[in-house]
Amino acid sequence: MAQIRSKRDGGGDPMPIELLAAPMLKTGPEDVAFKVLYCGVDHTDLHQMRNEMHMTTYPLVPGHEVVGVVIELGSEVKKFRLGEIVGVGGIVGSCGECSSCTSNIEQYCSNRIFTYNGIYKDGKPTQGGFASAMVVHHKFVVKIPEKLAPEQAAPLLCAGVTAYSPLRQFCGSKKGLKGGILGLGGVGHMGVQIAKAMGHHVTVISSSDQKREEALEHLGADAFLVSSDEAQMRSAQESLDYILDTIPAVHWLEPYLSLLKLDGKLLLVGAPKSLQFDPVSLILGRKTITGSYMGSMKEAQELLEVWAEKGLTSMIEVVKMDYVNTAMERMERNDVRYRFVLDVAGSNLHE
Structure with missing residues (x-):
């Protein structure tokens, strides 16, 4: 071999x-x-x-x-x-x-x-x-x-199911939720499509406008939010039910926590070495920061079927x-x- x-x-x-x-x-x-x-x-x-x-x-x-x-x-x-x-x-x-x-x-x-x-x-x-x-x-x-083409299936077995598992676990079958996908990379670009397939309104959150066209036109996101634009971030405060955080690098969570509604959830899958946030943001909004690790065999099989069924x-x-x-x-x-x-x-x- x-x-x-x-x-x-x-x-x-x-x-x-x-x-x-x-x-x-x-x-x-x-x-x-x-x-x-x-x-x-x-x-x-x-x-x-x-x-x-x-x-x-x-x-x-x-x-x-x-x-x-x-x-x-x-x-x-x-x-x-x-x-x-x-x-x-x-x-x-x-x-x-x-x-x-x-x-x-x-x-x-x-x-x-x-x-x-x-x-x-x-x-x-x-x-x-x-x-x-x-x-x-x-x-x-x-x-x-x-x-499903085999080359298309490969990234679903880690990146894809890593996005699918927390959305399935914490969002269930609820449709009409407003979700944010933070970071548009290997995991994030699949998260957009999975959330859309679940019937959610999806906002991609990125540090610049560079990926706007891909997010909106190619991946089907409903909105695009530039996190470095303070005016955009202020206008989007308390607008999201959840954020799937796929960023693997150290970052300050406070700007993103402000985007969550009451009882909103920040779902961590990016595994940075450390994170910082103000606990007052969680307390005043009854918000949750939680993590999710890969996905189960059952979830992987489910995702493959969804991917194939929806093309x-x-x-x-x-x-x-x-x-x-x-x-x-x-x-x-x-x-x-x-x-x-x-x-x-x-x-x-x-x-």
Whole structure:
């Protein structure tokens, strides 16, 4: 099996990703083996490569928005068939017994196993989708609808479900809500489409006018708010039921909390290192700041079906595996609209 790995040089710094050969894991009775077709590129991949979370084990095989075609099934796997298109997101295992697991929110299991840079129960390291093939327990594999192009499905498995989960959890089936999407990147641009599909009035909140046309004309947002424009921000105070905050960098929350109505919710999914806010804003408006982590397997399957049924499309740039280091550099400077997807099967990977 071919893999694209990041490793350390003699000085301890991560080296660029390079191609290496590695043995493929054996398919157990409850596993699905699949040839990788496409894999999304996420900011988390870059953070892990650089050990910015101080938990990386090298050599590292990134990739957790993985779509492939089934090539082998364990003897006890009944819900998949050979040749079927499937997907894998951010985790490939959990304890299966805790309250989170039994409630179908296994992403909150304290013993969850990450798709890469994790450890299986037998002590072997997990390896992600920057590889020619993967073997994953069937409970952590989803079906890709036939109507949905596999390259379109890949970003939904992390970025998409990260936006979908809190909107489903905190907004339910309510229509007519007024929501804000803060930050128009990989997660944010999907959040706009998901909120619109839920029947919400959607305002994109961005620091400049640069993405106005994309937000309104291409993604279907109802309004666009420039956060650096004090007059616009004042006129929009107490107008939103919720804000989905997708910004991964440190930022001051106060301007955005002022946009929320009584009982409004700020939904954090961007995971910045720190945030600042005035608690008086929460107290006087009975407002809530809450977080949401990835999404469950059930939610991922739901989102894929919604995406296919409504004919939605992600804004992606498909590139070959030999472009991955350049893609990482461009992603770091936000030079992508809005998600890189690696064409793994169409790349020259020699086993």
